[in-house]
Amino acid sequence: MMQTLHRRECCRLCGSRRLELALPMKASPIGDAYVPASRLNEPQDLYPLDLYLCGDCGHVQNLDIVDPESLFRDYLFTTNSSSGLVEHFRAYAEDVLSRLKPRPGSLVAEIGSNDGSLLRFFKDKGMRVLGVDPARDIAKQATASGIETLPEFFTSELAAQIRKKHGPAAVFCANNVFAHIDNLTDIVFGIRDLLAQDGVFVFEVSYLVDIVDRFLFDTIYHEHVSHHSIAPLAKFFEKTGMQLIDVQRNMSKGGSIRGFAQRLEGKRPVQPIVNELIAAEKTRGFDRLPLYRDYAARIERLRAAANSFIDNEIARGKTVAGYGASTTTTTLMWSFDLAGKLAFVADDNPKKQGLFCPACHIPVLPSAELYTRRPDYTVILAWQYADAILKKHERFMKEGGKFILPLPALKIFP
Numbered sequence: 001m002m003q004t005l006h007r008r009e010c011c012r013l014c015g016s017r018r019l020e021l022a023l024p025m026k027a028s029p030i031g032d033a034y035v036p037a038s039r040l041n042e043p044q045d046l047y048p049l050d051l052y053l054c055g056d057c058g059h060v061q062n063l064d065i066v067d068p069e070s071l072f073r074d075y076l077f078t079t080n081s082s083s084g085l086v087e088h089f090r091a092y093a094e095d096v097l098s099r100l101k102p103r104p105g106s107l108v109a110e111i112g113s114n115d116g117s118l119l120r121f122f123k124d125k126g127m128r129v130l131g132v133d134p135a136r137d138i139a140k141q142a143t144a145s146g147i148e149t150l151p152e153f154f155t156s157e158l159a160a161q162i163r164k165k166h167g168p169a170a171v172f173c174a175n176n177v178f179a180h181i182d183n184l185t186d187i188v189f190g191i192r193d194l195l196a197q198d199g200v201f202v203f204e205v206s207y208l209v210d211i212v213d214r215f216l217f218d219t220i221y222h223e224h225v226s227h228h229s230i231a232p233l234a235k236f237f238e239k240t241g242m243q244l245i246d247v248q249r250n251m252s253k254g255g256s257i258r259g260f261a262q263r264l265e266g267k268r269p270v271q272p273i274v275n276e277l278i279a280a281e282k283t284r285g286f287d288r289l290p291l292y293r294d295y296a297a298r299i300e301r302l303r304a305a306a307n308s309f310i311d312n313e314i315a316r317g318k319t320v321a322g323y324g325a326s327t328t329t330t331t332l333m334w335s336f337d338l339a340g341k342l343a344f345v346a347d348d349n350p351k352k353q354g355l356f357c358p359a360c361h362i363p364v365l366p367s368a369e370l371y372t373r374r375p376d377y378t379v380i381l382a383w384q385y386a387d388a389i390l391k392k393h394e395r396f397m398k399e400g401g402k403f404i405l406p407l408p409a410l411k412i413f414p
């Protein structure tokens with residue numbers, strides 16, 4: 001399928017044209033474009049994935065934008081297929097309700113609401129809920145299951161229509177989508193217009209500080225066009241008539257922030273943590289290039305270490321497989337030059353099994369195949385889940401199989 005690509009010329013948050021290449025990334029296919037055998041003859045292109053730093057506000061972002069229609073309309077991932085996420089959302093809803101104490105019957109709206117997993121918890125606590133999600137099939141299923149979901153991209157225009165029909169929102173949530181949207185200004189204008197005077201916008205996104213400190217560069221993929229830190233976001237909110245009032249860090253996606261913002265005229269105080277985190281980012285230099293140059297050099301050292309080990313073993317006649325077929329593993333596979341070196345990729349998600357990895361077309365097979373095909377080494381591409389994978393396949397190791405953990409440091413098990 002042809003994807004359309006456009007190049008952004010100015011910062012997504014502040015509009016500045018002072019954009020500098022901060023982290024060069026290898027071009028990659030669309031991370032989630034796993035294909036069935038019937039479509040292997042269709043070429044899959046590689047798209048740039050480089051990160052740029054804004055010289056004015058310090059926002060880190062991708063400038064090469066793949067058309068969101070083709071990225072999100074056929075989205076397959078549903079939240080309730082991931083039990084860990086559902087539990088995360090239960091705690092999320094409880095946290096928001098206990099902090100903000102919206103009156104029962106108030107409107108809680110969410111963009112990128114997927115199958116309604118988060119909104120369902122609010123609904124169970126007596127709130128009125130409304131979801132917005134452009135993935136048509138998922139939106140339809142959510143509505144059928146009792147969580148009304150508009151199958152649209154959220155815009156300021158849609159916000160006005162929602163306010164007219166449903167009234168203002170006491171709570172407005174957006175999880176991860178804040179990293180997905182190219183035109184964030186219009187989205188935030190829409191959020192502000194839909195919020196009640198004392199309403200709060202709650203968003204969760206991967207935190208740039210964790211992306212750097214915990215080697216989460218595999219969360220850089222075409223759906224994620226922004227990699228947020230707090231200083232640029234705080235300025236951006238002010239410019240759009242909002243105010244960032246609180247931030248919590250959590251381990252979602254390996255390291256995220258949950259931010260709380262209100263309309264500029266809102267009465268909630270700004271918590272000290274906001275300015276503390278901004279100061280810490282500045283001290284470490286997240287608004288300047290050297291930090292990213294250093295990060296790139298550390299990634300390159302890890303890439304080289306993994307490759308020299310794997311190349312040596314392949315030269316000795318050993319076979320190598322991968323473990324994990326997701327969007328992040330696509331980025332890792334291409335960043336680390338592994339696409340041509342793996343005989344197959346094992347994955348425990350039945351929806352992925354039988355498909356082929358984006359562009360390199362390595363087959364995705366159930367992890368039981370480790371025991372029949374017996375690769376000498378299996379690279380844990382889904383390295384954040386290494387503990388669970390190693391535990392699940394103790395028998396494989398007892399029978400002579402070895403795992404390669406490429407990140408956060410090269411390690412061979414057993």
Ligand SMILES: [Zn+2]
Nearest residue numbers: 011014054057
């Ligand atoms: Zn900027």
